[in-house]
Amino acid sequence: MKTPMQELLEWVRATLPMDLDTSRMIEAKIESMLEKEKEVIMDAYIEGQRVFDKFPHTQWTNDQAEQYYNQTFNTKEK
Numbered sequence: 001m002k003t004p005m006q007e008l009l010e011w012v013r014a015t016l017p018m019d020l021d022t023s024r025m026i027e028a029k030i031e032s033m034l035e036k037e038k039e040v041i042m043d044a045y046i047e048g049q050r051v052f053d054k055f056p057h058t059q060w061t062n063d064q065a066e067q068y069y070n071q072t073f074n075t076k077e078k
Contacts, residue, residue, distance in 0.1 A: 003073050005030055005037045041069055 002010070009030045016023040042065035049064075069075065 001073055003034075003037055003041070005034050006073065009034070038069055041073075042066060045069070 009027065012023065012027055012030060016026065018024065018027070042062060045065045045068050046062070
């Protein structure tokens with residue numbers, strides 16, 4: 001599975017002529033948004049685990065959220 005931003009970046013690279021400044025600017029903007037998208041997904045994962053945790057003392061960490069993100073969205077960081 002890919003995130004919407006990953007899909008958009010793939011589409012831009014496959015569709016737009018990458019020798020144009022506008023295309024490269026669009027690509028750069030999408031790349032800059034990938035980290036923000038990842039943070040939002042990880043925050044949602046942590047909050048979801050916290051809300052439904054049967055053991056309130058369990059601390060959900062960024063490491064667990066990042067592992068979820070990497071496994072779910074086919075990143076290179078597995």
